Amino acid sequence: MTATGEPPVPDVIRCHVVAEDAEALRRFVRETRPDLGCRPVARPGRDGVATEVYFRQDRLDAAMAARSADRVTVTAVENVTENWRARVEEVGTGDRFATRDAVPHGLGRKE
Amino acid sequence: MYLNATEIDSAVGRLHDAYPEVTELLTASRPTHEGRPLRLLRVGTPHDGASPGILLLGGVHAREWVPPDALVSLAADLLEAWHRGTGLGYGSAVFTAAQVRSVVEGVDLFVFPCVNPDGRAHSQTASAMWRKNRRPAPPGATDPSCAGVDLNRNFDFLWDHTAKFAPDADVHTSDRPCDPQVYRGPAAASEPETRSVVEVLDGRPGIRWLVDVHSAVPVILHHWGSDRNQTTDPDQNFRNPGLDAVRGRPDDGTGEYIAPDDLRTAVDLAGRMSGAVRAVRGGEYGVEPSYGLYPTSGTSDDYAYSRHLSRPGASKVFGWTIECGTTFQPAVEEAGQVVREVCAALLALALAVPRTP
Numbered sequence: 001m002t003a004t005g006e007p008p009v010p011d012v013i014r015c016h017v018v019a020e021d022a023e024a025l026r027r028f029v030r031e032t033r034p035d036l037g038c039r040p041v042a043r044p045g046r047d048g049v050a051t052e053v054y055f056r057q058d059r060l061d062a063a064m065a066a067r068s069a070d071r072v073t074v075t076a077v078e079n080v081t082e083n084w085r086a087r088v089e090e091v092g093t094g095d096r097f098a099t100r101d102a103v104p105h106g107l108g109r110k111e
Numbered sequence: 112m113y114l115n116a117t118e119i120d121s122a123v124g125r126l127h128d129a130y131p132e133v134t135e136l137l138t139a140s141r142p143t144h145e146g147r148p149l150r151l152l153r154v155g156t157p158h159d160g161a162s163p164g165i166l167l168l169g170g171v172h173a174r175e176w177v178p179p180d181a182l183v184s185l186a187a188d189l190l191e192a193w194h195r196g197t198g199l200g201y202g203s204a205v206f207t208a209a210q211v212r213s214v215v216e217g218v219d220l221f222v223f224p225c226v227n228p229d230g231r232a233h234s235q236t237a238s239a240m241w242r243k244n245r246r247p248a249p250p251g252a253t254d255p256s257c258a259g260v261d262l263n264r265n266f267d268f269l270w271d272h273t274a275k276f277a278p279d280a281d282v283h284t285s286d287r288p289c290d291p292q293v294y295r296g297p298a299a300a301s302e303p304e305t306r307s308v309v310e311v312l313d314g315r316p317g318i319r320w321l322v323d324v325h326s327a328v329p330v331i332l333h334h335w336g337s338d339r340n341q342t343t344d345p346d347q348n349f350r351n352p353g354l355d356a357v358r359g360r361p362d363d364g365t366g367e368y369i370a371p372d373d374l375r376t377a378v379d380l381a382g383r384m385s386g387a388v389r390a391v392r393g394g395e396y397g398v399e400p401s402y403g404l405y406p407t408s409g410t411s412d413d414y415a416y417s418r419h420l421s422r423p424g425a426s427k428v429f430g431w432t433i434e435c436g437t438t439f440q441p442a443v444e445e446a447g448q449v450v451r452e453v454c455a456a457l458l459a460l461a462l463a464v465p466r467t468p
C-alpha cells in the first residue's frame with residue numbers, strides 16, 4: 001500500500017516510438033492506448049515520425065506484440081516510477097518559506 | 112530541492128512581503144477541492160492599468176514538476192534584480208539591468224506558479240504519474256484513477272468534444288471520469304483551478320499574453336490545437352456548427368482559421384522565446400502549432416485566444432504552451448537548467464511584447 005492507502009500500481013515505462021508515418025503511429029496508439037504525455041506531439045525524425053509514450057510495465061509486452069506494432073519501433077527509455085522514487089527524496093519537506101524572513105531566491109545570476 | 116505545494120504558496124506570499132511596492136497578491140474566489148488556496152503574484156510597478164499583462168501558468172499538470180519551480184524562480188529573480196539594480200544571467204543568456212527594469216516597470220507579469228497544488232501534492236507523495244486535479248471520484252467508484260479532472264481539457268473551448276469534433280478525430284480528451292489522464296470534467300470550467308484562471312482573465316483585461324508552462328518534449332506550441340491552422344477561410348472556425356461533424360481530422364482540407372497577422376505574431380514571439388532558450392546552453396525548443404498527432408480541446412492557450420472571438424469586448428490574448436525539458440521529473444541539477452531555460456524564454460517574451468496594450 002502507498003502512503004495514501006491506494007493499492008500499488010505497476011511501474012510505468014517511458015518509451016520512444018518511431019513510425020514510418022503519422023498514420024502508422026495513430027494506428028499503434030489507437031490499438032494500444034498508451035499515456036501520450038502532456039500533449040500528443042509527434043516530431044519528424046530520421047527514420048519517420050517519433051513520439052514518447054508511457055506504458056504500464058504489465059502492458060508493455062502486449063503493446064509491443066500488437067498488430068499495429070509491426071510498423072513502429074518501440075524502445076523502452078526509462079522506468080519513470082523508479083526515477084520518481086529517487087526524485088521524491090529531492091522534494092522539500094515542511095515549508096522552507098514559513099517564516100517572514102525566508103525570502104525565495106531564483107537561480108539567475110544577479111550581475 | 113523541488114518545491115512542494117505548500118512551499119510554492121508560501122514563496123508567493125514571502126515575495127509579496129519582501130517587495131510590497133512592486134507586487135500584488137491575488138487569491139482566487141474558491142480554494143481547491145482539498146482546500147488549498149489558489150494564489151498568484153502580479154509583478155510590476157503600480158500604474159493605472161496601462162501596462163500590457165502576461166499571465167504565466169505552471170503546475171496545471173501535477174506530474175510535471177519543473178514549471179512551478181521555474182515560475183517562482185523567475186518572480187524571485189526579477190524582484191531581487193530590480194531591487195538591487197542588477198541584470199540577470201541564465202547560463203550564457205544575459206539580460207541587462209535596463210532590461211530587468213523595462214520588464215518590472217513596463218509589463219504586468221501575473222505569475223501563477225501552481226494552478227494544481229492538490230495534484231502536485233499527490234504526485235510528490237503518492238503517485239508518480241498523477242496528472243489531474245483531485246476532484247473526488249464519482250460515488251461508488253473505487254479505482255483511484257476515477258478521481259480528478261485534467262484541467263487542461265476543462266477550459267471552455269470546444270470542451271464538448273463528442274459534439275464538436277468528427278467522431279474519428281480521436282480528440283485527446285475524454286468524457287469518462289475514470290480516464291487516468293484526460294478526463295475533461297463534468298462541465299466546462301467545472302473546476303476551481305480552471306475558474307481561477309478564468310477569473311484572472313476576466314478581471315484583468317490588460318492581459319494580452321498567456322504562457323502555460325508544461326513539460327516535456329521540448330517544444331513551444333502556438334494556436335490552434337483543435338485542428339490544422341489555415342489562414343484563408345475565416346468561416347472555418349470553432350464557432351461554426353457546420354464543421355462539428357468534420358472538425359479535428361488531420362488531412363481533410365478543413366482547418367481552424369487564424370488571421371495571418373496573428374499567426375505571424377504568435378510564431379515570431381515563440382521564436383524569441385526559442386532563441387532565448389538556445390542562448391542558455393544550446394537547447395532546441397522548436398516552434399510548432401499545437402495540433403500534432405491529434406486535436407485537443409479545452410486547453411488554456413486556445414481558450415485564452417478564443418475569448419476575443421466568442422465574447423464581445425474581450426481582449427485578444429495570445430497563448431502558448433512551453434513543453435520544457437525532456438522528462439517530467441528530472442534530477443534537481445538538470446531541473447535547474449530547465450528552470451534557467453524557462454526563465455530566459457519568459458523574460459525574452461516580456462521584453463518583446465509591445466508596451467501599449
Ligand SMILES: [Zn+2]
Nearest residue numbers: 038172325326
Ligand atoms: Zn502538461
